[in-house]
Amino acid sequence: MNFKRFILSLIVIVLLITGCKIIWNRHLITVNAAAVSPVSDWEYEAVMKRDILCLMLAYPETITGVDKVSGNEVYVLLKSGKKILYDDRKEKNAWQKSGNPDLQDMMDQLYSLSKITEVLPNYYNPGCARVYPLLKEVYGMSKKSILSNLIKVSIGYKYVEFNGNNKAAESLKAVMKELLPLSRQSHKVYAASFPSSGAFNYRLIGGTNRLSSHAYGIAIDLNSNKYDYWRWSTREEGQKRLNAYPQEVSAIFEKYGFIWGGKWGNFDIMHYEYRPEIILKARYFSERPVSGIPWYDGLQSSQEAWEYIWLIEESL
Ligand SMILES: [Zn+2]
Known part of the structure; x- marks a missing residue:
């Protein structure tokens, strides 16, 4: 060479x-x-402000403000003087997120207000993660205090117990006012709704040591079908049940701040839960924020909302 x-x-x-x-x-x-x-820094910040605004609008009697501590730790302030961290910034998988969520995890997966045609992907469970310190503060710290907050709501043929705080029972009443006449006109709606499989029930979520939303008196199960719950069923059977389900029912619940377990990948088709923060985010902020446009764009503003926007802008 x-x-x-x-x-x-x-x-x-x-x-x-x-x-x-x-x-x-x-x-x-x-x-x-x-x-x-x-996610860029500005997008993270915009989503955080949106989440906090939805929480403030959803829990106006409990959340009093928001505070930034030492650079990037953001806390939601509660009436009792306690505070809840928005984002612990820990990497979590889907199960860790549902088992130990912070406010950011709870608000992260977007709930769809549209009619769905397919069972959602596994682990896509918007609203399924719950921040218990917030639930306790709003609906009752102990079984005894939750019991004292329950009131009776007529669901047509009987009364169920629901939490009187934060307009939960009032919202179920509003749902029933629309659902009952519709169920008289449509057999499908009637069959999906009645008889109810129960509302308040102080119990744990199956397979976990966490309290069910039924334990706080903020959830109601409508007529159950053996294919309704992902643990009892296959995705194929869940899909068939979804195909036949009258989604006029879920639309009425959503209108009054309830999420539907039929819109979870780990589906629970009979289950409705009062979660106004998840519905508000779905209603106002279903699109990603856009650079150069204010983060609160999309909100149908009220005096109350403007006051919160002002408070968030001042505090963060
Ligand atoms: Zn349920």
């Missing part, structure tokens, strides 16, 4: 190695982008 050929071969080898390195790095970037959704 003469010297010229040797130099040429060397250049070719160096070029080949460099090319491979570039391709490999690109591959790594793609993998990372898929693993962690790229």
